[in-house]
Amino acid sequence: MVTRKVKLGKKIDLEILNALKISENPLSTRDLAFKIKRAWHSVQTHCLKLQLKRQIHGFTVTNINIWELKK
Secondary structure (H helix, E strand, O other), X not given: OOXXXXXXXXXXXXXXXHHHHHOOOOEEHHHHHHHHOOOHHXXXXXXXXXXXXXXXXXXEEOOEEEEEEOO
C-alpha cells in the first residue's frame, strides 16, 4: 500500500475549496476557519493565495472578508 503525503498548505487549500463548494452562500474567513478547524490567520492567508490563483473570489462587507468559488 502506497500512501502519499500531502503538504499542509495544499491540504488547507483543498479544505477551503471543499467548504466553499458545499456551502450554499459565500462564507466569511471566520466561518471558514470554524468549518475546517484552522486558525483564522491561516485561512485568510490561503484564501488570498487562492484568490491570486483565480480559484475563489473575495469581497469585503464592512470589515468582513467574504469568499466564494469563482464562477
